[in-house]
Amino acid sequence: MPTTSFTYAWCFDHGRLHAFPAGDEPWCSVAWVPLAAATEEQAVEAKQAAYGDARFLHDLPEDKQLKVVEIR
Numbered sequence: 383m384p385t386t387s388f389t390y391a392w393c394f395d396h397g398r399l400h401a402f403p404a405g406d407e408p409w410c411s412v413a414w415v416p417l418a419a420a421t422e423e424q425a426v427e428a429k430q431a432a433y434g435d436a437r438f439l440h441d442l443p444e445d446k447q448l449k450v451v452e453i454r
């Protein structure tokens with residue numbers, strides 16, 4: 383079985399992790415940030431390291447909110 387690789391991203395609009403199949407157009411078009419991770423577990427850790435327990439955009443300090451918006 384071929385393995386599908388995913389691009390992991392944390393979505394501050396849905397408040398959860400997204401996994402986009404590589405090469406596909408991301409199906410979520412709101413406030414998500416890409417995470418450098420090969421597995422879902424790593425993605426959760428990367429998100430925790432960068433954004434702590436914040437789940438939604440309003441959980442972030444204002445300067446980080448701006449960065450998320452800029453990445454988009």
Ligand SMILES: [Zn+2]
Binds near residue numbers: 395411412413
């Ligand atoms: Zn989303």
